[in-house]
Amino acid sequence: MMLIIRIIFLDCEIGAIPPFGNLYHLEVWFNQVLPQDEFIVFQTGSHVETLKIKYNVYARLVNPKMGDFNLHL
Numbered sequence: 001m002m003l004i005i006r007i008i009f010l011d012c013e014i015g016a017i018p019p020f021g022n023l024y025h026l027e028v029w030f031n032q033v034l035p036q037d038e039f040i041v042f043q044t045g046s047h048v049e050t051l052k053i054k055y056n057v058y059a060r061l062v063n064p065k066m067g068d069f070n071l072h073l
Helices: 002-008 055-062
Strands: 029-031 039-043 050-054 065-067
Touching (some): 039 055, 050 055
Parallel strands (some): 029 065
Antiparallel strands (some): 039 050
């Protein structure tokens, strides 16, 4: 399994999250509260670099599916 993951994400460090899952033919899911913020910040496929981008630009590029992933008490 690790070999398959490594082959798919050749340009990412092991354990790092690629920011544009759609480029790897993966669905991208976002918590429904994220659009409330103007900007989002996330890893760029490495453990030391991040990307800050306006949410509406990212959403236009990736077209994420939305879900409610919060714990409501």
